[in-house]
Structures are given as structure tokens and as C-alpha cells.
Amino acid sequence: MRYMDPHIHMISRTTDDYENMAEAGIVAVVEPAFWQGQPRTGLSTFIDYFDMLVGWERFRAKQFGILHYCTMGMNPKESNNKELADEVLNIIPRYLNKSSVLAVGEIGFDDMTANEEYYFMRQLELAKEHGLPALVHTPHRDKVNGTKRTIDLVREVGIDEELVLIDHLNEQTLPLVKETGCWCGHSIYPDTKMSEARMVSLLQQYGTEKMVVNSAADWGKSDPLKVPKTGDAMLAAGFSQQDVSKVLFENPINYYAQSGKISIEDVIKPAINQNDLYQDNSALRGQTPIIE
Amino acid sequence: MEIVDMNFTVSDITAFIPKTVADFIIEQVALLDETSTDAVTANKIMVDYSSLYRKLNKTSADRAVLEHFTVLDCCRVFLLLQCKKRCPKSFLATLLLIIKYADDEEKSSIVKGIFFLDDTGDLVNVIIDLCRTNSVDLLIALGLNNPYTSKFFPQLNFNQLVLKLLFCQADISQVKALLERKNSKLSDMANDYKHERINANRSVPLNIELII
Numbered sequence: 001m002r003y004m005d006p007h008i009h010m011i012s013r014t015t016d017d018y019e020n021m022a023e024a025g026i027v028a029v030v031e032p033a034f035w036q037g038q039p040r041t042g043l044s045t046f047i048d049y050f051d052m053l054v055g056w057e058r059f060r061a062k063q064f065g066i067l068h069y070c071t072m073g074m075n076p077k078e079s080n081n082k083e084l085a086d087e088v089l090n091i092i093p094r095y096l097n098k099s100s101v102l103a104v105g106e107i108g109f110d111d112m113t114a115n116e117e118y119y120f121m122r123q124l125e126l127a128k129e130h131g132l133p134a135l136v137h138t139p140h141r142d143k144v145n146g147t148k149r150t151i152d153l154v155r156e157v158g159i160d161e162e163l164v165l166i167d168h169l170n171e172q173t174l175p176l177v178k179e180t181g182c183w184c185g186h187s188i189y190p191d192t193k194m195s196e197a198r199m200v201s202l203l204q205q206y207g208t209e210k211m212v213v214n215s216a217a218d219w220g221k222s223d224p225l226k227v228p229k230t231g232d233a234m235l236a237a238g239f240s241q242q243d244v245s246k247v248l249f250e251n252p253i254n255y256y257a258q259s260g261k262i263s264i265e266d267v268i269k270p271a272i273n274q275n276d277l278y279q280d281n282s283a284l285r286g287q288t289p290i291i292e
Numbered sequence: 293m294e295i296v297d298m299n300f301t302v303s304d305i306t307a308f309i310p311k312t313v314a315d316f317i318i319e320q321v322a323l324l325d326e327t328s329t330d331a332v333t334a335n336k337i338m339v340d341y342s343s344l345y346r347k348l349n350k351t352s353a354d355r356a357v358l359e360h361f362t363v364l365d366c367c368r369v370f371l372l373l374q375c376k377k378r379c380p381k382s383f384l385a386t387l388l389l390i391i392k393y394a395d396d397e398e399k400s401s402i403v404k405g406i407f408f409l410d411d412t413g414d415l416v417n418v419i420i421d422l423c424r425t426n427s428v429d430l431l432i433a434l435g436l437n438n439p440y441t442s443k444f445f446p447q448l449n450f451n452q453l454v455l456k457l458l459f460c461q462a463d464i465s466q467v468k469a470l471l472e473r474k475n476s477k478l479s480d481m482a483n484d485y486k487h488e489r490i491n492a493n494r495s496v497p498l499n500i501e502l503i504i
Contacts, residue, residue, distance in 0.1 A: 080424070145481070194492075
């Protein structure tokens with residue numbers, strides 16, 4: 001079985017994770033630009049981070065047999081420092097046409113402040129202007145209202161709902177998104193968000209159309225193998241291999257394929273050559289290089 | 293609304309500061325030049341502020357003496373109050389930089405004493421920004437037994453803080469003026485969160501019914 005994890009923050013993970021993910025059948029990942037756990041204090045740290053997403057991290061993933069793509073955007077938490085947020089918004093367009101940048105994201109709400117709403121709209125407009133998908137985070141707190149307001153904003157901006165994936169859904173918010181043309185994202189976590197068993201129940205109730213599952217693994221307690229583990233749970237619950245492949249491989253690729261930068265045919269495990277270097281640097285630490 | 297205030301005074305704080313540390317603080321603050329820039333003053337105070345835990349032994353530093361205030365909190369807030377007394381005009385600008393330079397643990401002490409340091413709420417937007425932390429200790433310092441957030445936070449930010457406290461399993465009955473600031477939006481958010489937990493077969497946070 002081949003899998004794609006369409007939302008995972010690999011920059012926070014180890015090479016062991018990459019090895020285990022490849023072993024479990026994950027062929028490709030999408031890494032949305034994200035909050036670093038504490039506020040950034042200047043534009044240059046955003047530039048270095050964005051450059052790393054299209055540079056070193058892409059190389060590092062390939063070293064372990066995984067294709068790495070990303071989405072570019074300013075996280076809602078970072079939208080509340082207006083002066084800095086304006087500077088960041090100015091540089092995002094220069095990344096959006098790069099070949100590995102599949103969408104604008106992750107954008108959305110955190111505290112649901114006026115500033116968050118303003119920059120959320122501006123970034124939806126950027127996605128619309130560039131003909132790119134928009135990956136939208138729904139808030140941890142006040143999730144139902146955050147999801148409703150998200151749908152309102154998508155409609156106000158006028159971006160094609162097909163281009164929008166609304167993520168981190170649960171039993172309360174999935175029905176709201178199902179009434180739209182947007183794609184439905186679910187993050188499977190060890191403790192919070194959504195479990196494999198609950199995800200299986202949602203798939204039984206709502207079907208597999210436009211349903212997407214990710215691990216959203218980051219620097220917190222999370223599990224980069226949650227996509228294949230959800231596949232196992234689906235098979236155990238009686239779903240077919242085709243259903244598993246549709247939800248955990250084809251759906252996310254077809255969603256991101258709207259960027260014109262990726263297709264199902266493109267997503268095959270890359271050959272590993274650990275003798276490769278990135279700007280003269282290697283991810284090896286003394287081990288014998290694997291060359292396929 | 294009830295009078296939102298600290299349950300103790302600056303004099304109460306002072307009583308818990310070892311004499312050697314109090315002398316050190318007074319001596320260092322006397323060195324401040326009122327004509328210095330905010331950045332120079334903040335740099336000097338930050339060095340002293342960060343050094344205070346080394347002047348206490350660990351057991352006594354972490355001892356809670358006034359509600360959630362530890363001895364170390366008392367010493368740190370006393371240092372900032374002395375700085376305010378010495379340089380009143382530039383104090384808020386200096387404090388702003390100190391908040392920027394402090395790590396999360398150091399920020400917690402500032403936040404616990406912020407009602408003494410900024411009793412007019414001038415720094416409310418800065419304190420709101422601190423709520424975007426992932427540090428549970430800092431969130432608890434912001435939200436529990438803290439009259440500043442209860443008095444000065446707009447409804448949206450107050451509601452978000454209370455929800456964050458529920459998320460980190462803090463006892464929201466310790467939020468000052470909680471019942472007076474309870475509102476229908478907060479009630480709806482808490483009710484949604486309660487049902488989200490029930491859907492996931494998880495426990496319902498302690499005292500969530502207080503705001504529903």
C-alpha cells in the first residue's frame with residue numbers, strides 16, 4: 001500500500017521518523033509552513049524557514065526515500081503582530097510558483113481576532129490569484145464557530161471551494177464542511193484531535209469522497225505513522241484496499257494536483273542516493289550510504 | 293462587578309525577600325541612570341533579573357508564599373517595582389523590552405505581578421500576546437488568581453484565555469471575577485468543547501459547568 005501524509009511538519013522530526021515512514025509505505029509528504037512554538041521576532045527568520053522548506057528539508061526527505069512538498073503561508077498565531085505580518089505577506093508570493101509549493105497554507109484562525117481574519121482573507125486571495133489550493137487550519141478553541149466563519153470567508157473571497165481543504169475536522173465540524181464544495185481534512189493524534197477509530201466511523205458515515213487524513217505530526221506529542229495506522233484500522237473495519245488507497249493516497253494527491261504541480265503518476269518512491277549532497281552538506285552521520 | 297484586585301500588597305511581597313537579596317536589588321537599581329535609553333536600562337535590569345535565582349537556594353526560591361507567588365517571584369517583582377520607582381517615565385517601555393527578553397519561566401513572574409507593575413492596563417495588548425504561548429505554567433500565571441487579565445482583557449481575549457486554561461486542565465474556579473465576566477459566547481464555546489470531549493470519550497474538564 002502506498003500512502004501520502006498531506007499535512008506533517010517534518011522539520012521537527014528525526015531521520016528515524018523518515019525511515020519508519022518509508023518502511024510503512026509513505027511515499028510523499030506535504031509540509032505546511034507552521035508556527036515554531038514561540039513567536040518569531042523578525043522577517044529574516046521567516047525567510048530562512050521558508051527557504052528550508054523548499055531546500056534542506058526536501059533534500060533530507062529524499063535521502064530516506066520520501067518525496068517532500070510544502071505549502072507556504074503565515075500561521076494565524078503569527079498574524080497578530082501586524083507590522084511583521086505585513087512584511088511576511090509581501091514575501092510569500094515569491095515562493096508560491098516554486099515547483100514544490102503546492103498550496104497556500106496553513107492559514108486560518110487561532111484566537112479568531114480581527115487581525116487573524118484580515119490576514120486569513122489576504123492569503124485566501126493570494127491562493128485565488130495564483131490558482132493554488134488553500135490549506136485551512138481550524139482552531140482548537142471555539143472550533144464550531146471557527147469553522148463556520150472559515151466557510152463564510154471562503155465564500156466572501158470567492159475562491160473556488162474545490163481549492164480549499166478545511167483541516168482538523170471532528171464530529172461537530174465535518175457536517176458543516178460536507179455541505180460545501182471544500183475538501184475535508186482530519187488529523188489523527190495520539191491524544192487530541194481525532195483517533196483512528198473515530199476516523200473510521202466518520203468514513204463509514206460520510207463515505208470517502210473528498211475525505212483526507214493526515215498525522216499533522218510536529219514538535220509536540222504526535223505520531224508520523226498515523227496515516228498508515230488509519231489504513232490498518234480501515235481494513236480491519238472492512239474497507240477495501242481501493243477505499244484505503246483512495247482516502248490515504250489518491251484523495252490528497254488529487255486535491256494538491258489542482259496546483260498543476262503534482263499528479264498521481266508523479267508520486268512514486270524516489271530512489272535513494274545518500275552520497276548526494278545539499279549545498280555541500282550531507283544528512284549522514286557516519287553510516288554506510290544507501291544507494292538504490 | 294466585584295472589585296478585581298490582588299489579595300495582598302507590595303508590602304506583603306517585600307516581607308518574603310531575604311535581606312541580602314533586597315540589598316542587592318536596591319544597590320543595583322541605584323546604579324540606573326535615568327537618562328539612559330530604554331534598551332540600556334532593560335539590558336541591565338534583565339541581567340539582574342535573571343541572576344536572582346542564583347542568590348536564593350532552590351528550595352526557598354520555589355516555595356509558594358503568597359497564593360501562587362514564590363519567593364523568587366517576590367524578588368523579581370520587587371526588582372521591577374524598584375526600577376519603576378527609580379525611572380517612572382520610561383518604566384513601561386523598559387518593561388516591554390524585559391518581557392521580550394525574558395524566557396517563559398521569567399515571564400511567569402512578571403505576569404503574576406503585572407497588576408502591581410501596570411495598574412492602568414497600558415500593556416494589555418502585550419499581555420494578550422503572551423497568551424499565545426504553549427507554556428502551561430505561563431498560561432496559569434496569566435489566568436489564575438490574576439486580576440490583570442480579568443480586569444483589562446477584552447471579552448474575546450478573556451474567553452480564549454479561559455478556554456486555554458480548560459485545555460490545560462487548570463482549575464478555572466481560580467480565575468478572578470469569572471462569574472462576573474461569564475458571557476453567552478464563552479458559554480457556547482465551553483459547551484461545544486464539552487461535547488467535543490464527550491464525542492471523543494474523554495473526560496470533561498474540571499469546573500467547566502461554572503461557565504456554561
